[in-house]
Structure formats: structure tokens, C-alpha cells
Amino acid sequence: MSKSNHRRSLTADDWADAALDAVAENGVEAVAVERIARALGVTKGSFYWHFANRGALLDAALKRWERQQTEDVIARAEREQDPRNRIHRLFRNADGSKRAGQLYLAFAASANDPLVGPVIKRVNNRRIGFMMDCYSAMGLGPVEARQRAVLAYSVYLGTLQMRRDAPETIPAGPEFEDYMDYISMTLIPGFVTERRRENDQKTG
Amino acid sequence: MSKSNHRRSLTADDWADAALDAVAENGVEAVAVERIARALGVTKGSFYWHFANRGALLDAALKRWERQQTEDVIARAEREQDPRNRIHRLFRNADGSKRAGQLYLAFAASANDPLVGPVIKRVNNRRIGFMMDCYSAMGLGPVEARQRAVLAYSVYLGTLQMRRDAPETIPAGPEFEDYMDYISMTLIPGFVTERRRENDQKTG
């Protein structure tokens, strides 16, 4: 009701965002020209003015997604100093942003696609590298840091899948906090939960 | 070259198996009638004699897959007595059978499909239940057993993804054994590797 009668012209980024929505909800196959055009309230005529073909749209969406992922990793690193809490927040975030998880899983499922494959490869390497740096910052050697990073990232990916395919199996409510703490205590050497820290201050 | 000239008639199970092959290699969308017909060396005429439509084929493939999964879990349980080694073998198996992993990931990616969703839900519940039983058999209470089972299964799923999307990041060669032992030692309370057990016998 705001910008009223004749809505603004679309941009290529508008199309890319709409494509990402389609991927998150129905997978890479859902990146169909006429379909997204309908979702945007226009026709193919608009699309083929902004893009050469379907591949170009998918490519733009992938570029956009990869950039957001990279910025997200960097933002996460800058916001939190303690490497332990960095990883902890990563796990908690696996629960938070549903769309981000859907996007990764959908793209990963189409890793066969020559456009998609290299991108998720880079995203994976970047995220594992991020976690390796965290473990290295805790004083671990390169070999053990890598082992722990791979394991931690596997937990992250597995949690994404569980939240999508069997959300009722993941502890909910108050048990959820326990579960998150349990994960961090298992995967992060020397991790102490905030609740436990508070208790220690009172008793110690 | 064996059964020579005119090959046997196809059965519905032949079609279901071929459909599973297609799913493992190119996802659920690859379950296309004419495509699988070509792979089997026949035409659609054959298909619509054995099945009513595409959904019936997908349904048959899903039933077949679910049955194999169930039998696999049972077989695994019967073969190994120690609950700790049961879980350990599960992790090692995530590396072994490539086709099984591809199948799960492909089906899970299409969990939107009303035919697929319920099946992978059941499969997940059964496998998590299996792991819960393992942890319970170690003497853990129900709450902690469930937490550990969910975490362990998340590792399992995550490992499947990594093997498909970023296989080079998973430790290979001799480091692989170290990594598997590290996983088990992290996720299984009181787990002792076979190598360590041998050493203890020598030194103790």
C-alpha cells in the first residue's frame, strides 16, 4: 500500500534475491524463469532483458549467496573475541537462521551442477578454515585443529539436516540450552558455559 | 554376453532399483520415466505396464530403500555386541558405502515431496533410536542418551555431506584412522581404540 500503483522497475539483484528464495524453498530446480517472473509479478520479457539465460540468473544468485556467506563469517569473527565463543555461536546460529540453512542444503544437493559445485566447495573451505583458526587460537597444533574443525563443521551440517528433516528429534525448550552447552563442551576444549561461569562466581 | 540374445522380462523391482540408481546419482528429479527406460534398454511402454505412473515408481523405490535401511540397522546390531563398537562402526560405515550416503542425501533434499518426507522421517527416527539404545546400553540415562544420540547422528550426517561436497577436507590415508578414533573418543564415553588396547596389553 506504500509505493502504490506502479511499482518500481526491477533490478538484476531483485531477480537474484527471488531466485535465492526459490532455492531455499524448493531447491535449485525451482530456479525457473517464468515461475520467478510470476513471483515477481512480471513476465519473461522482463527477465531476458536483465539476463542472458537461466544460467546467468543462477550464477548471479550464487555470487550473491557466496558474498553474503563470506561477510557473515567475517562479521562473526569480528564480533566475538574469544575463539571458544565464536564456535559456540556458530552452533547456535545453525538453529537460528532457517533460511541460511535451507540455502546451503539446497545448493549442496545440486553440487553436481558445474555452476554450483565450485561455490559450495569454496564456502565449505572458508568455513572450515574459520573453525581451524579458532582452534589454532586456542593453542592447538595444526593437525588436531584440523581434526576438530572438520568434526565441528560436520556437527554443524548435521544439525542443519536434522532441523529440516527431523526437527522434533532436536531437544526443544529448556532442554535445547542443555543440548547446545553439551555440544560445545564436547567439541570445544576448555569451554565453560555462561551459566556455569555465573555459578562459579557466586560459589567461588 | 551370458544370457544372450533376448534378455529376460523386467520386473517392478528392476525398475525400482534403476530408480534408486538415478536418485543416488542425480537426485529424486532424475526419476523420469523415459530416462530410466533408456537406462534399462526399453521404452515407456514397458513402464506403464508395471506401474500406474511416476509416483508409483518413486513409491516403490522408497519402500525398497526403507526396507534395506531397516535391515541394515538390524544386521549391524546383531553383528556387534559392544554398544561402543556399534557406534564406532556406524561412523566408519559413513565412509564406506558411498551409494548409501548419496541415497540418503538425495532423498533428504527432496523431503518436501509428500512421498519422500515421511520415509526419511521414519529412517531418521529409527537410526537415532538405534544410537539411543547403544548409549542406554552403556548405562546412560534417557536424557543424556538422547542428547548424545542426536549429536552422534548429526556427526554421521555431516560426514556424509563432507564426503560428497568437500572430500579433500576429510583426513585421508593414515590420518583417517586417527580421525575416526578421535571421533569415537569424543562421542563415545569410555571408548578405547583397538590400537590403544593392544598397546595397553603389551605395556600393562
Added chain:
DNA sequence: CAGTTGCCATACGCAAACGTATGGTGTAGA
């Protein structure tokens, strides 16, 4: 040997999706 049945090929109609060609409209600038 004639008829039935199991299994498959061929031919057709239909819908969805891609891409092209071309026409239309609003808006900015000369």
C-alpha cells in the same frame, strides 16, 4: 494349431519450461 496373455514398441496429445522476436509504454532529456 488357435487363442489368450504377458510384455513391450510406437504414435499421439498435452503441459511446462527455455529462448527469440517483436511490439508497447512510461519517463528523462534535448
Added chain:
DNA sequence: TCTACACCATACGTTTGCGTATGGCAACTG
């Protein structure tokens, strides 16, 4: 105001996959 261009609609041809209808053939059966 007139023109040019950005942006979009419409119409068309093509491919691909689903489903149906029907014909063919080999093997069994009486």
C-alpha cells in the same frame, strides 16, 4: 513536445517429460 531508451508484455517455436491408446510378438495353454 518529440525522441530515445529502459523496461516489460505478447506471441511463437522448440524441447522434454507425463500419460494414453493401440498395435505387435513371443510364450504358454488348451
